[in-house]
Amino acid sequence: GAGVSQSPRYKVAKRGQDVALRCDPISGHVSLFWYQQALGQGPEFLTYFQNEAQLDKSGLPSDRFFAERPEGSVSTLKIQRTQQEDSAVYLCASNKRPEPNQPQHFGDGTRLSIL
Amino acid sequence: ILNVEQSPQSLHVQEGDSTNFTCSFPSSNFYALHWYRWETAKSPEALFVMTLNGDEKKKGRISATLNTKEGYSYLYIKGSQPEDSATYLCALDTGRRALTFGSGTRLQVQP
Numbered sequence: 001g002a003g004v005s006q007s008p009r010y011k012v013a014k015r016g017q018d019v020a021l022r023c024d025p026i027s028g029h030v031s032l033f034w035y036q037q038a039l040g041q042g043p044e045f046l047t048y049f050q051n052e053a054q055l056d057k058s059g060l061p062s063d064r065f066f067a068e069r070p071e072g073s074v075s076t077l078k079i080q081r082t083q084q085e086d087s088a089v090y091l092c093a094s095n096k097r098p099e100p101n102q103p104q105h106f107g108d109g110t111r112l113s114i115l
Numbered sequence: 116i117l118n119v120e121q122s123p124q125s126l127h128v129q130e131g132d133s134t135n136f137t138c139s140f141p142s143s144n145f146y147a148l149h150w151y152r153w154e155t156a157k158s159p160e161a162l163f164v165m166t167l168n169g170d171e172k173k174k175g176r177i178s179a180t181l182n183t184k185e186g187y188s189y190l191y192i193k194g195s196q197p198e199d200s201a202t203y204l205c206a207l208d209t210g211r212r213a214l215t216f217g218s219g220t221r222l223q224v225q226p
Contacts, residue, residue: 033213035216043214044216045213091158100210101147103149109158
């Protein structure tokens with residue numbers, strides 16, 4: 001497709017369940033980013049891939065969060081044993097080259113609600 | 116902790132008014148400054164990426180300026196329209212490629 005695609009758009013899970021969020025970046029984009037946006041705040045960085053290599057995972061809040069991009073295209077963000085504080089919008093972004101003047105192209109996000 | 120601050124937090128203007136918002140950041144950490152517009156139920160849309168001190172960029176009625184020495188950027192909207200209603204986010208790239216976002220300025224333009 002033309003843009004970054006994320007699925008599902010909405011996810012409701014019970015506390016303690018595992019969830020998996022998918023991101024399909026723009027074709028040919030080398031860099032892929034995951035951000036978490038809590039209500040009333042700006043997006044916060046979680047992790048960054050260059051092709052299939054996870055170069056920065058410093059923003060992952062706990063070892064319950066895991067991300068992968070095995071073939072350098074589609075990425076999955078997995079959250080194990082979800083907690084209520086994991087409720088947020090999860091945004092995925094990609095860009096063509098890992099250079100500072102490149103804008104990031106965002107998907108619509110997945111809104112995760114943990115009950 | 117890197118602090119990117121935006122003001123005001125929210126703004127209500129009438130159609131036709133011109134408006135501006137501020138983004139401030141630590142000048143010692145600068146690599147690039149991004150501006151995004153985020154409309155409800157849509158994805159954030161890139162407006163500008165600015166890298167040079169004194170940079171000025173324009174896209175239609177929207178323009179932005181950058182001062183890296185004092186650590187601020189201004190976003191201007193001339194003759195606001197209802198379709199400009201959105202949250203405007205600025206974000207700092209410190210060279211890590213990951214962006215550090217401010218909390219945004221929520222703009223509401225009344226017809």
